[in-house]
Amino acid sequence: MSHANYGIAKHRFDTLVIGAGGGGLRAALQLAQAEATVAVVSKVFPTRSHTVAAQGGMNAALANVSPDNWHWHMYDTVKGSDYLGDQDAIEYMCRAASRLVIELEHMGVPFSRLDNGKIYQRPFGGQSQNFGGAQAARTCAAADRTGHAILHSLYQQNIRAKTHFFDEFFAVDLLLDDEGYVLGALVLEIETGEPLIIEAKTTLLATGGVGQLFRTNTNAAINTGDGMGMALRAGIPVQDMEFFQFHPTGIAGKGMLMSEGARGEGGYLINKDGERFMERYAPQAKDLASRDVVSRAIATEVREGRGCGEKGDYVLLKLDHLDPEVIMKRLPGIRDMAMTFAHVDPIDKPIPVFPTAHYTMGGIPTDRFGQVVVPVNQGAAEPVPGLYAVGECACVSVHGANRLGGNSLLDIVVFGRAAGNKITEYLGESRYHRPMGRQYVDKALGHLARWDKRGKGESVGALRDALQRTMEHYCGVFRIENVLAEGLAKVLEIEKRLEDVRLQDHSKIFNTARIEALELENLVSLAVATVTSALARQESRGAHTRIDYPDRDDERWLKHTLFYREGRRLDYKPVTTKPLTVDSFPPKPRVY
Amino acid sequence: MATFEQNPEASDAQRARLAWQCRRGMKELDLLLQSFLDALFDGLSQNERRAFDLLLRYPDPVLLEYLMGRMVPVDREMADVVLKIRRNG
């Protein structure tokens, strides 16, 4: 299958899947089972994808623990999205959820069970019965290893279905022809440093989120938004990048997640005066209010000088009033994490915490079939031929302005499968690979060659550090016009400085420095997209909080942002408020 | 991916490979493994390097159990390396 071409090895498949997290693997499985030839490229070994970190679980209205149905789940998701989610896609996802959980179970995911043998479900924030009524329990979990169990099962199934894996290969750029068809990608074998062309009739991006945009984040180092960066370089916009979810309680300065479980067991937050400040911000729900509310409260305490520590830049999560037994039995993971990374035993002392960047709501615009869609000449959105995207790198959009916990694992499985089906349909109509002109490859090779330049220059690490600090400071939990404008100037300056970055290590074998340089390019382009989109959106909605525009403004801003790299152009497209079969949920104030 | 036993690599190449393989799906592991590699790898004996290499082949949730001290590897050499990683963390 492999033959030389311009001195570069080339492989041909029906479909190239870039990314081996839950999204990529679910799609690959659907395709391999439909007898397509599928290549999956992943920069790390597949089961080391970030999906492995998801512990909480996956939502589906199975109604095993509380009364439930998909329509209530849909309502919660629309409301959680602060009405920016597309209701056709949300209905599709919530309806598919139960069937796909059962399907995962049949693939071998060991979901935790109730005594009656049914799948156990835990309550999570934002879940309600009967359209905003009593708390629902909708999250299915395989102990605290749900993500791992899903990833592992999907990987095994793919091996069985003969999916072809390229492990430790880094995708550099999409290859497009003059008519805008996507023909595959240029990838780099990390072990040898050699480029490789993977030619495919269809390409699916499933590269995950971009948590590394911010200094303090919960994400693995691999989450650098590569697929979104590749899309931007190919002239495709990214959607709704201003919406980034901050989890309220990350270990201060480090970012690791201290899950809601700690507050669920009776832990609470205090400021430097020892005051339980959440009582002021959310008198009812207090420390268990929704993520965006608690994040804003913590950031406000710090901004207004009530933060703890020498620099006053964090608050404390207090558990030391709880029975040590409770901490050891119910929160062992949190205790281990606090001891390892904050060097604090929560039995004796409170844990320093601050909001931490957690989830990328924005991404590559797609429809509910996973097709990448872009508006053409002011008209309706049309598919980019041959290109698909799913998972955290995509924006369907089911999460809108704010994702609900447990909806992301659902998203990747539902839309991974849907994209697999859509691609199978397309493959049925497209018998041949389109010609791969040399010029298409040259462009990507030129990009890669840029990093062969030698000489003195700034280091990748230093510039990445500057970028992450800038994003945290100028485009974090709270945003305001003049600070964002300053932030944009800083990010653009960093973009300029990127040209002067040089690698000191030009070796070929497992050259991590080169990969980090390519990742930094992606991060920088997404930082520009995020700040530009945030500066333009003059309202507060979901995770995007503008101090100068504190209210949601449906009249002007009930629309999706599209950011194009060329000219840093912004465009907007309407939110799909019409579901598939049920009545629309019109925007209402979002109170919990 | 050749195993250490089949093909003992030059030290630089081995370090380069392991540096990439310290990239995991969980932030906690990234931090502990990468800072260990940076701070202590060069001073490890051949046997300790081999143990570290084998350790990195475990799935992320198992690695997390080891590095949080909730489980201890049966292999003595590996258990020692785990302890070094934990102390460095």
Ligand SMILES: Cc1cc2nc3c(=O)[nH]c(=O)nc-3n(C[C@H](O)[C@H](O)[C@H](O)COP(=O)(O)OP(=O)(O)OC[C@H]3O[C@@H](n4cnc5c(N)ncnc54)[C@H](O)[C@@H]3O)c2cc1C
């Ligand atoms: C700490 C934590 C806990 C979470 N808990 C939950 C939870 O309980 N429930 C829930 O629903 N969600 C949870 N989430 C969110 C959820 O885990 C992710 O959104 C989801 O797993 C993303 O899956 P994915 O398939 O889109 O991408 P990922 O799993 O991130 O996979 C991306 C893949 O792309 C590959 N890749 C990336 N760039 C390149 C490149 N240039 N070349 C080649 N390959 C590349 C990677 O190697 C990887 O295989 C959590 C997130 C975090 C950070």
